[in-house]
Each structure stands twice: as structure tokens, then as C-alpha cells.
Amino acid sequence: MEVDFAKIIKTIGKFENETFIIVNFQFSIVNLIIMYRTHTCGELRAGNLNETVTLAGWVQKARDLGAMTFIDIRDRYGITQLVVDENSPEDVKRTASSLGREFVIQVTGRVVERSAKNPKMPTGDIEIAITGLTVLGAADTPPFTIEENSDGGDDLRMKYRYLDLRRPPLQRAMMLRHRMAQSVRRYLDGHGFLEIETPFLIKDTPEGARAFLVPSRMNGGEFYALPQSPQTFKQLLMVSGYDRYFQIVRCFRDEDLRADRQPEFTQIDCEMAFVEQEDVLEIFEGMAKYLFMETLGVDMSYKFPRITWHEAMERYGSDKPDIRFGMEFRNLTAKAKGSGFTVFDSAEYIGAIVAEGCAAYTRKQIDELTEFVKRPQVGAKGLVWIRMEQDGTVKSSIDKFFTPEQLASIAGECGAKAGDMIFIIAGDRKQSLSALGDLRLELGGRLGLRDKSVFKPLWVIDFPLLEWDEETKRFYAMHHPFTSPKTEDIPLFDTDPGNIRANAYDFVVNGVEIGGGSIRIHDSALQAKMFEVLGFTPESAESQFGFLMSAFRYGAPPHGGIAFGFDRFCSLFGGSDSIRDYIAFPKNNSGRDVMIDAPSPITDTQLAELQLRVVKLTMN
Numbered sequence: 001m002e003v004d005f006a007k008i009i010k011t012i013g014k015f016e017n018e019t020f021i022i023v024n025f026q027f028s029i030v031n032l033i034i035m036y037r038t039h040t041c042g043e044l045r046a047g048n049l050n051e052t053v054t055l056a057g058w059v060q061k062a063r064d065l066g067a068m069t070f071i072d073i074r075d076r077y078g079i080t081q082l083v084v085d086e087n088s089p090e091d092v093k094r095t096a097s098s099l100g101r102e103f104v105i106q107v108t109g110r111v112v113e114r115s116a117k118n119p120k121m122p123t124g125d126i127e128i129a130i131t132g133l134t135v136l137g138a139a140d141t142p143p144f145t146i147e148e149n150s151d152g153g154d155d156l157r158m159k160y161r162y163l164d165l166r167r168p169p170l171q172r173a174m175m176l177r178h179r180m181a182q183s184v185r186r187y188l189d190g191h192g193f194l195e196i197e198t199p200f201l202i203k204d205t206p207e208g209a210r211a212f213l214v215p216s217r218m219n220g221g222e223f224y225a226l227p228q229s230p231q232t233f234k235q236l237l238m239v240s241g242y243d244r245y246f247q248i249v250r251c252f253r254d255e256d257l258r259a260d261r262q263p264e265f266t267q268i269d270c271e272m273a274f275v276e277q278e279d280v281l282e283i284f285e286g287m288a289k290y291l292f293m294e295t296l297g298v299d300m301s302y303k304f305p306r307i308t309w310h311e312a313m314e315r316y317g318s319d320k321p322d323i324r325f326g327m328e329f330r331n332l333t334a335k336a337k338g339s340g341f342t343v344f345d346s347a348e349y350i351g352a353i354v355a356e357g358c359a360a361y362t363r364k365q366i367d368e369l370t371e372f373v374k375r376p377q378v379g380a381k382g383l384v385w386i387r388m389e390q391d392g393t394v395k396s397s398i399d400k401f402f403t404p405e406q407l408a409s410i411a412g413e414c415g416a417k418a419g420d421m422i423f424i425i426a427g428d429r430k431q432s433l434s435a436l437g438d439l440r441l442e443l444g445g446r447l448g449l450r451d452k453s454v455f456k457p458l459w460v461i462d463f464p465l466l467e468w469d470e471e472t473k474r475f476y477a478m479h480h481p482f483t484s485p486k487t488e489d490i491p492l493f494d495t496d497p498g499n500i501r502a503n504a505y506d507f508v509v510n511g512v513e514i515g516g517g518s519i520r521i522h523d524s525a526l527q528a529k530m531f532e533v534l535g536f537t538p539e540s541a542e543s544q545f546g547f548l549m550s551a552f553r554y555g556a557p558p559h560g561g562i563a564f565g566f567d568r569f570c571s572l573f574g575g576s577d578s579i580r581d582y583i584a585f586p587k588n589n590s591g592r593d594v595m596i597d598a599p600s601p602i603t604d605t606q607l608a609e610l611q612l613r614v615v616k617l618t619m620n
């Protein structure tokens with residue numbers, strides 16, 4: 001592009017009241033920026049002394065000390081101190097005295113050295129002696145303080161989210177999210193992935209959650225579903241020949257909410273054709289490493305550990321183990337039975353963990369942990385302990401049933417040493433493993449072993465294909481119905497479907513599932529078999545997934561992919577447990593946006609257009 005400076009200067013000249021500057025003249029790209037400000041509020045340093053500058057931003061606070069008024073002006077780059085004194089122009093003094101918190105102002109003045117420097121502020125060496133002050137926007141008194149730590153409660157801050165978003169922690173979160181999204185795009189683009197958008201108004205695809213439905217006006221009585229993920233579309237793109245696809249995309253699931261769930265959330269959704277599991281893991285391990293390095297400067301130049309689902313359950317009682325610390329389970333099922341202690345004797349599983357150096361735990365601490373494991377969410381019947389005293393003696397809550405020698409032998413099996421405490425949970429296998437897993441995390445937390453600045457990623461592989469549900473007496477897809485079984489396990493479809501392993505994998509960091517995916521079925525006959533095991537009749541499979549099975553009949557390449565929970569990825573990097581802080585406008589725990597007040601009723605006219613009638617049902 002040729003740049004005609006004479007023309008630009010002429011254009012500038014036409015604007016009488018605004019000043020224009022030309023910045024960023026690089027590679028023939030010219031940006032014209034209205035000079036509301038020459039610098040940001042986080043920019044000025046001692047090196048700028050005596051310069052005349054213009055800043056624009058929000059009043060953080062104004063302190064009137066009589067002869068002098070200090071104003072802190074804030075934008076997303078930082079805070080700069082402004083000073084008005086007896087030498088300032090009269091109109092500046094007048095306007096300064098009328099300012100309230102969060103007024104938007106524009107100031108012009110000279111950068112001067114501060115007599116009392118503030119080493120805690122990047123701009124703390126200087127202040128601006130202002131000679132011009134314009135109010136660009138007045139502000140009502142905000143309902144809470146807009147500072148690093150606000151005095152506003154959660155509900156209030158959600159209602160005024162646009163004010164909360166002015167606070168530095170949220171601004172840091174948004175910037176982190178932005179940087180991560182740009183890194184994702186850079187990495188995937190660099191590896192030949194195409195960013196392709198897929199529709200939001202679709203037909204429901206079963207991914208385990210309830211879908212949000214949207215009535216169609218043009219097709220009265222019919223509904224679209226919002227995608228739980230672009231799963232079937234990305235598979236269709238593989239059939240269409242776009243062998244590397246990605247999208248940073250919104251997904252919608254109508255589920256009960258928790259800290260790390262939102263009804264709408266964002267995935268980094270990816271799919272590849274002509275790949276096996278190994279290819280997918282390699283590309284996306286690379287992406288994770290790239291993100292760690294680019295965003296946090298954390299070097300992860302080692303191969304991420306891999307663990308099978310089965311092993312993860314046996315060693316950590318979780319399919320998303322936190323491996324920042326050890327405390328792996330010891331299986332005592334064979335060893336601890338047969339001493340007349342019915343809890344053990346009747347148990348399907350007996351497992352232990354060793355809390356190193358915790359022999360001095362008090363009665364109160366043990367009671368707390370017992371209460372913890374007995375909570376309905378954890379579900380254990382009780383907690384057995386063995387204390388390894390420093391003097392070599394062994395004490396326990398099951399002294400009555402075991403001799404000191406037997407206890408010492410159990411301790412030996414657990415690898416416990418003097419000063420340690422052993423905790424044991426026994427009962428139903430699945431429940432005990434999971435309860436022991438919860439206890440392990442609780443102890444890890446109490447012992448300070450879950451440091452948020454330490455990152456321990458791993459792959460969990462070989463998930464079961466199917467999960468049996470006792471209540472409905474049927475199998476469900478553990479990942480989703482498009483996941484391929486391991487070839488060698490296909491014969492089990494007819495004999496033992498519960499034991500079929502899938503080519504499915506999760507990416508886990510610090511006990512959080514950050515991503516998950518699978519190699520897909522690309523054969524319509526195998527896909528039909530899968531639907532059959534999942535309880536679909538050929539007709540219902542055809543009516544729901546006819547489009548996919550039909551696509552598979554027109555030349556489907558082998559393919560597989562993965563999706564990362566982008567909000568979770570951001571909160572992990574930001575060191576927070578809540579994804580809400582990383583979403584600009586999240587919903588509250590009841591799925592409401594209290595700022596815009598949604599969901600909300602619609603008018604009778606709208607209902608009529610949609611051919612809908614609202615019937616209130618009493619739910620109990």
C-alpha cells in the first residue's frame with residue numbers, strides 16, 4: 001500500500017477541534033488515532049519528566065488536602081497521580097473539586113517528579129501537574145469500590161459486572177484469556193489447522209448433558225438445540241476433507257452449575273483426519289507446552305506422563321489425578337481381611353494412604369477427616385487410622401482386632417515409617433476408591449502439597465467405552481457415542497461390552513480435566529453397532545444421526561480429535577478455582593445473568609409467533 005502523507009496531513013487539517021497523531025508507521029500501515037490521550041495511565045516514568053502529556057481515564061480517588069488536591073486516574077494499564085495546587089488554573093481547581101469516584105476525565109499537564117515517591121506503583125516516581133481538566137463522563141457513586149480488593153459482595157458485583165470488570169484482577173484475567181487465545185491460534189495455524197465456524201442452531205447431539213432449546217418461528221412447533229459441542233460437525237468436516245480443523249467456540253449445556261461449570265462455556269475444539277491416537281496426543285501435548293511457555297514462561301520440555309484410566313482409579317481413585325504429590329493408594333484387600341473386624345472382612349475393597357509426618361494429628365483433626373469422608377458427597381462409612389509413633393510403637397483405631405505385629409505388617413505393606421499416619425477406607429470398591437481419592441486431595445490440600453504455581457500435566461488414556469447405569473439398567477457412552485473402541489476389544493461388543501476400552505484420552509493438569517477427546521468411529525456399520533449397544537433402535541439412530549451415518553457411506557477418513565475447556569485452561573493458568581472470573585459476562589449459580597436479567601418472560605405476541613403457550617407446572 002502506498003501512503004500519501006500529503007493527503008493524510010490535509011485530512012488532519014480538516015479537523016479543527018481534535019488533534020491527530022500518526023502512530024505505528026510500520027510496513028506502510030498507518031493508524032490515525034484521535035488524541036484523547038498521549039499516554040496510558042500506566043506508562044509514564046521518570047524518563048518522561050517535563051513532558052507535556054494528556055491522559056484519559058477514570059477517577060480512582062480524589063483527595064482534597066486544602067492547598068492541594070491529588071487525583072488518581074486509572075485505566076486498564078495502571079494508575080497515575082495527578083496534582084492540582086494553588087498554581088493551577090482556576091477552572092482546573094473548580095472542576096477538580098467537583099470530581100467523584102469513577103468520573104471519566106481527560107487531563108493535560110506536565111510530568112513532574114514526586115517529592116514522596118511510591119515504589120509500589122510503576123508510575124510512582126512521577127505525577128502530573130495538571131493545567132487542563134475536562135469531565136468526559138460524570139458518574140454516580142459506584143455500588144462498590146473498584147479496587148484490587150472490592151468491598152462488594154458477589155451478587156452486587158455480578159449485577160454491576162461492567163464495573164467489576166474495571167477492577168485489576170478481572171482485567172488481568174481478561175488479558176490472560178486474550179493472550180492464551182492468541183497463542184492457541186498461533187500454534188494451531190502454524191500446524192496447518194483451519195479455523196472453521198459451525199452453526200449454533202442445530203439438532204441435539206447426545207454428549208451427556210441436557211441441551212438448550214430454541215423454538216423456531218418459521219417452523220412452528222419445532223425446535224433447534226444449541227450445540228453441547230460441535231462434535232458431529234467437526235466429524236463431517238473431516239469427511240469433507242478439511243483434515244485439520246479448530247475453533248475457539250461456545251458450547252451450551254443445561255446442567256446444574258458448580259464453580260467450574262457455566263451453561264455456556266468455551267472450548268478449543270479440534271479435529272484431525274488420517275491420525276491415530278498418538279498423533280493427536282503429540283500435536284496437543286505440543287500445544288499445551290506452547291501455551292505454558294508463551295503465557296507463563298513455564299518450560300515443560302519433557303514428555304507428559306500417561307496413565308491408563310484403570311491405573312488412575314487404582315492409584316488415585318480418580319480419572320483426573322492430581323499428581324503434584326504422591327500419597328498413592330495401597331491395596332490392603334488381601335492383607336487386612338480375616339481378623340474378625342467385620343468392616344474389613346465384608347469389604348469388597350480395602351485401601352490405604354500414608355500421610356507423611358502426620359502421626360501427631362490430634363483427635364480433633366482425625367474427627368474432622370472422619371466427618372469429611374462420611375459426607376454424602378464422599379460417601380465412606382468411616383475412617384480407620386494407624387499412627388506410627390516416633391518411638392516405633394503403633395497405635396490405631398482398630399487395636400481391638402489386630403495385634404501390634406499385624407498392624408506393623410500392614411504399615412510395612414503401606415511403606416509407612418515412624419512419624420507417619422495411615423488412613424484406611426473399606427467397603428464397596430468403586431465408592432471406597434473414590435472416597436479415598438477425595439481424602440487424598442483433602443490431605444494434600446491441608447499439607448500444602450497442592451501449590452497453584454506448580455503444574456503437573458498428564459494424559460489419562462484407555463477409558464472404558466461404556467458405563468453401566470444401575471438405575472436405568474443400560475449402558476451410556478463414557479465419552480460420547482462417536483468414540484471408537486480399541487480394535488482388539490471389538491469382539492467384546494457381543495460378550496462383555498462393559499470391558500471394552502476406548503481410544504479415548506483426557507488431558508489433566510493438577511487434578512482438573514482440561515481436555516478430552518477420542519479417535520472416532522468412521523465406519524457406519526460399527527457406528528450402528530455402537531448405537532445399538534446404547535439402546536437406540538435402528539429407526540431412532542437413523543432419525544437422530546442419519547446425516548452422520550450417511551456421510552460415513554461417502555468416503556470417511558479415519559479421524560480423531562480433542563476439545564479443551566478454554567475457561568478452565570484460563571483459570572488454571574490464572575491460579576483460580578472459578579472459571580467465572582475468566583468469562584467477561586458469566587451466569588450465576590442459578591444460571592441467571594443478573595445484570596441483564598435473563599432468562600426473562602417473553603410477550604404474548606412473541607409466544608403467538610412461536611406458536612407456544614406457557615403452562616406453569618408445580619414441581620415438587
Ligand code: ASP
Nearest residue numbers: 229231517518561562563
Ligand atoms: N466433543 C467432545 C467434548 O465436548 C470432545 C471431543 O471428543 O473432541 O467433550
